[in-house]
Amino acid sequence: MLKDETLGLLRQAQAPLSGEAMSRALGVSRAAVWKAVTALRSEGYTIDALPGRGYRLSASPDLLSPGELVRPGRRVGGQVVYLDRVDSTNDECRRRAATGAPDGLVVIAGEQTGGKGRRGRSFQSLPGKGLYLSLLLRPDVPLEEVSQLTAWTAVAVCRAVEGLTGLSCSIKWTNDILLEGRKLCGILTELGIEGETGALDYVVAGMGINVSQTAEDFGELAGVAVSLGQCLPAPPRRAQVAGALLEELDRLAGRFPAARADYLAEYRRRCATVGKEVRILRPSGEVRATALAVDDDFSLRVRREDGTEETVTAGEVSVRGLLGYV
Template sequence: MLRDEVLSLLKSGEELSGETMSQTLGVSRAAVWKAIETLRGEGYAISSAPRRGYRLEGSPDLLSAGELAAAVAGRRVGKELVCLETVDSTNNEVKRRAVDAVPDGLVVLAGEQTGGRGRRGRSFVSPAGKGLYLSALLRPDCPLEQVSALTAWTAVAVCDAVEELCGTRPGIKWPNDVILDGRKLCGILTELELEAETAALRYVVVGLGLNVSQTAADFGPEVAPVAVSLAQALGRAPRRAEAAGAVIAALDRMAADFPRRWAEWLERYRADCLTLGRPVRLLRAGGEEEAEAEAVDETFALVVRCPAGRRETVSSGEVSVRGLLGYV
């Protein structure tokens, strides 16, 4: 799309003449001018001066291929990028596209989700223009039993991205909620597809919703007490395109490391995990039980000490964990 190509050129920060851009892109100067006017209509501040050219002076909070061209250049994750205004779920959209031959590293972004999902079928509040809703398709080369750890690895990657963006490192509520100021900043949902005949792994979809500029009103009365956005916690928020670039870069590093640098990422997860050393409530189909969270084992499962000293290892597929002293 010419609009994205022109924006990508302007993102260099240099003054570029219409002639230079037309020659670079192989289109007419009139087509370049039309793309410039489209961008201005979307809220981009683009100055122009005779014999000097156009310069990008300011950008609105929009997501597009042109905004992210530099961030995804040369990366495995994001080498194919789809930006949508609205979608039911970015995970669903990746799975729909995976019916055809799509490359490893496909990323789908949306400005709004109408049916955002979390673990165990819970809904994820995804208001338009407020958060980063992103899913990536990965094809890791590993035994099937290791794939479930991608959820935990993704949580560490999101912590990396937020620290890079904002200078503040969040923590992780086991197994995969990213926490800032004691409330949920980001939710992660990992889904996989297997071959029907062989049960071989076809692909994994890693989806996340990062709260960027939401207010308490955006979350609603039920979610607001346990959710937080970067704007609420820090008094400021990055543009969503900046957040997307940082997250994609972090996911790209994660994909390159998985699973060969297992021990390193396990130690990083343990360092970020806020659940350890705290009393928790284990929620299972058969009821609830209080316990103390003691450790994260080699498979990223949680080791807890139950009443009467009994120790138990629980996986995210078996149990939900809630804090006794607040959300964490």
């Protein structure tokens, strides 16, 4: 859309842009540029008109406009789809993957009506309060390496949040991001497999980051969930969080799986599960153990109460904490 393209130009400009320069860059008339600027102003963007110099973007509302997020030529973020409301960004990504959507596609929603977590659990997705984002990748790697993408994504989320806010995050094995001991973000990775060959077709990594929720928004989850706004003087704009996250996801996509040692070392450093008592939940029942270490494949090594050790993977079990640990 011309409005998004206009916003993209203004966002990236280092100096005011004249209407003539913008019309040349966009291949449209100056009147069309003026209409796009007017439409952006009506949405809450503050765009100054400086006599003899041009247009300058000076303030932005808390909207998730693709024009603010798209970076042409970038693998992740070169194509961004925004939907006001969707059942699940993961499901939307999978639907688009089935019809040939490209590697690097990003789907963002203002609200999810059917947000989901691991093992069929629901994910709270209040409208306008969080960042609900899914990434489609088509990596040419073995399935056993793709299974590690959740852990890589957890590191990318931590880096994005810390780079933007300065807040220090940790990771609850395997897919939850913690801030001040409470859940800030959940990650769900889903695969698409070719029916005839059994080869990987695509992988979708979905994440939901709490941005501006209050304790009242969380309700009965207030003791275990947290938002960025609760830990900062004011919450960042969702587009700022999305922009920082897309940069880290683009970096991840370019380095996966060659940089495994780098992401593994950081995952281990951030993992808050190691040293904690955990419950290993299997269909056959619950086993109590102590988390010992994250192995080279991002699996979790544990010691049972009888002293025996074993390695568990996210696909096999669900690990939950004891003694009030999330």
